[in-house]
Structures are given as C-alpha cells and as structure tokens.
Amino acid sequence: MKSQKYAVIFIALQLIKPVSASTTSFEIAVKNFEANQLESASGQFTALQSEPQWQMASQFYLARIALKQQQFDSALALLEATKLKDEDAVKPAQYHYWLGVTNAKLASNSSWFKAPGYASTAKSHFEQAVKLAPEFMLARKGLFRYYLRAPGISGGSIKKAKQQIDAVRAFSELDAALLQLELAQHEDDKAFILDSAEQLFEFKDSPEALYQAGLAFQQTQNYEKAFLAFRLAYSFLPSGHLSATSHYTQLAAYQFSKTAVLAEQHLPEAIKAMQAYLTMPIEEGMPEKSWAQFRLGQLYWLSGDKAQAKRLFDEIKHAQQEQQLVKALKQFLK
Structure with missing residues (x-):
C-alpha cells in the first residue's frame, strides 16, 4: 500500500516538473523577436543553434531577423540552409512563405538580369505554402500580391489575384474584403474603391477594416465618411488616452487628425486624437513622432x-529632420 502511494506521488511530481531551460529560452527569444527586440533575439537564437532541438528553428528566426534588417542575401542563405523536421517549432508552410517573401525582396532589389529568377522562385514558394496550408492567410495574401504586382512575363495575373480573393473568402469574409480593396486601389478605379471601402465599413468590430476603409475614404476626399x-x-478613456493600444487603433487616431487637417474640420477632437497618439509607443512603420508633431502643429x-x-x-x-518633412513645413507656412 505504501509503495503504491509513493508511485502516485512520483507520477504527480513528473507531471508538474518545470519546462526545460532550453524550451523557455526559445520561447523568450521568440517573444523578443515579436517585440522587435532584434539584438537580444539574435544573441539568444545564435546561442540556441548549439542545441540540436532548436538549431533549425533558431536558424529560421535568424533569417527573419536578417530580413527585417534588409540583409536579403544573408536571409536567403540562412533559409536555404535550414532543414526542418516534422517536430520543429516552425511549420513547413511558414518556411515556404518566408522563402517567398525573401526571394520577392531580392527580386525588387536586384538587377534586371537576376530579378526574374528570384521572382519565379518567390512565386513557387508562395504557391507551395498555400498548397501545404490552404487556410494560412499570410501565404494567401503573399500569393495574391505576387499575382497582383508581378508583370505577366513573371507570372503576374489579375485573374489569378481575383481567384485568390475567392479562395480567401471561404476562410474569412474580412480578409477577402481587405484584399478586394487592395485590388481596387491597384486598378485605380474610384467607384470600385468606394464600393470596397463601404463593404469594409460594415465590419464595425474590426479596427483594421475600419482603418483601411477610412484611408480609402480619405484618399477619395469623402472626409465625413473617413472621420x-x-x-x-478608436475610442478614448476618461483620461484622454486611447482605450486600446492595437496597431490599427493608434493609426486611426493619427489618420483622423490628418483628415482634420485636410478637411479643416473636427479640430478639437483631432488635437485630442493626435495628443493620444504621441503618448503611445510609436512602432516601426508608423508615422514618426516628428510627423505627428507637425500634424498637431497644423491643427x-x-x-x-x-x-x-x-x-x-x-x-x-x-531637430535633424528628413527633407520631405522640412519641405512640408515650409509649404504649410507659406
């Protein structure tokens, strides 16, 4: 009886034992990467390459770091040297998608002699990613954008881009509507743009849909609909800060204020929105602090x-500012 009791205790202790240090280290490295802490993540993934369990997955993330740093040749070399196993943390569809992205970047930044080869390879990897995981939205969007933007000689096709929208709709009406707006903007068809924006406007619980619809309304000078x-x-807390800190709620606050400058309307609300934007961390790809200050000054x-x-x-x-901002300021003060 006593031996059975000890056996139960032993099994329980096995079940609650802590996760291994290497697993924790990999998860921390991924979190640092996702937070754009690239220097820390790079050091952690480099250290993890010495552990067979994490060698290939770490190499995959080192390639993505190189891609973020626009070191496209290094990213491609790392990805091509990555040999994933079924049990690895990185799925094959993800691997092919990022190979597609890397080759597409190289095609855009190479000579006319090399670009077609990179473009063809990018297309093949996007198609392979979609084949492996039909529901993988990043891959679907990558393939859609390839078909949309590539010249016909490299496999570009508006017809195939539209087919991707139909395929995406089977998984997500929202994502299909977002891609339809991209198609409309690519074709520069104002009526089509407005119709697509109206469709996105129906997704009232999606900040991304509302933001993209707002941009389309702004660009076609439908300012009240953009507002x-x-x-x-976005919405405000009583403190005056944004009630959410998502990428699109923050961008919406900035663009509301920019629209107010263009339309010369809703100025007090726009000042509040831009002040809120400036209190939040400004991530890579967002309008920089200097541009936000310029818009606030205009307001x-x-x-x-x-x-x-x-x-x-x-x-x-x-302050040391980019020439485009200096020019915009001079033009406003004329």
Whole structure:
C-alpha cells in the first residue's frame, strides 16, 4: 500500500516538473523577436543553434531577423540552409512563405538580369505554402500580391489575384474584403474603391477594416465618411488616452487628425486624437513622432492657437529632420 502511494506521488511530481531551460529560452527569444527586440533575439537564437532541438528553428528566426534588417542575401542563405523536421517549432508552410517573401525582396532589389529568377522562385514558394496550408492567410495574401504586382512575363495575373480573393473568402469574409480593396486601389478605379471601402465599413468590430476603409475614404476626399470610420476604429478613456493600444487603433487616431487637417474640420477632437497618439509607443512603420508633431502643429494653427503651433514647428526646425518633412513645413507656412 505504501509503495503504491509513493508511485502516485512520483507520477504527480513528473507531471508538474518545470519546462526545460532550453524550451523557455526559445520561447523568450521568440517573444523578443515579436517585440522587435532584434539584438537580444539574435544573441539568444545564435546561442540556441548549439542545441540540436532548436538549431533549425533558431536558424529560421535568424533569417527573419536578417530580413527585417534588409540583409536579403544573408536571409536567403540562412533559409536555404535550414532543414526542418516534422517536430520543429516552425511549420513547413511558414518556411515556404518566408522563402517567398525573401526571394520577392531580392527580386525588387536586384538587377534586371537576376530579378526574374528570384521572382519565379518567390512565386513557387508562395504557391507551395498555400498548397501545404490552404487556410494560412499570410501565404494567401503573399500569393495574391505576387499575382497582383508581378508583370505577366513573371507570372503576374489579375485573374489569378481575383481567384485568390475567392479562395480567401471561404476562410474569412474580412480578409477577402481587405484584399478586394487592395485590388481596387491597384486598378485605380474610384467607384470600385468606394464600393470596397463601404463593404469594409460594415465590419464595425474590426479596427483594421475600419482603418483601411477610412484611408480609402480619405484618399477619395469623402472626409465625413473617413472621420466616421477612423472614429469607430478608436475610442478614448476618461483620461484622454486611447482605450486600446492595437496597431490599427493608434493609426486611426493619427489618420483622423490628418483628415482634420485636410478637411479643416473636427479640430478639437483631432488635437485630442493626435495628443493620444504621441503618448503611445510609436512602432516601426508608423508615422514618426516628428510627423505627428507637425500634424498637431497644423491643427493648432488651423484652430487659431498659433503660439502652440509655432512652438512645435520650432522644435521640428531645430531637430535633424528628413527633407520631405522640412519641405512640408515650409509649404504649410507659406
């Protein structure tokens, strides 16, 4: 009886024993990568390459770090040297998708002699990723964009791009609607753009859909509809901060304010939105702080508070800024 009791205790202890250090290290490295802490992630993945269990998965992430750093040749070399096993943390469809992305980047940044080869390889990898995982949205979108943008001689096809939208619709009406707007914008068809934006506007619980619809309304100068879409994409806490910190809610706050500058309407609300944008971390790919300050200065100027506007403009003038911003500021102050 006593031996049975000890056996039960032993089994229980086995079940609750901590996860191995290497597993934890890999998960931490992935989290650092996803948080764009590339230096830390790179060191961690490099160390993990010495462990057979994580060697190939770590190499895959090192390739993605190289890709983020626009080291496309290094990214391709790392990916091509990666030999995944069934039990690896990286799925084959993910592997082929990122090979497609890397080859597409190389095609865009290579000579006319090399570009077709990279483009053809990118297409093959996107198609393989979709074949392996038909529901993998990143791969579907990658293949759609390839068909949409590549020249016909390299396998580009509007017809095939439309077929991808239909295929995506079987899994997600929202993603299909987003791709339809991209198609409309590529074809530069104003009526089609507006119809696609209206369809996206129906997805009231999706900040991404509302943001993209708002951009389309803004670009076609349907400003009131743009205001409404951006406003629905974000909301404020009593403190004046955004109630959510998602990528699209934050971008919606910025674009609401930019629309207010273009339309010269809703200025107090736009000032509040841009102030909220500036209190939050500005991620890679978002409008930079200097551009947000410029837009905020424009809002103050248009609302009659020229002292506040000049203070912000002076900050921009005395900082090292990109030429496009300097030119925009000079043009506004004419």
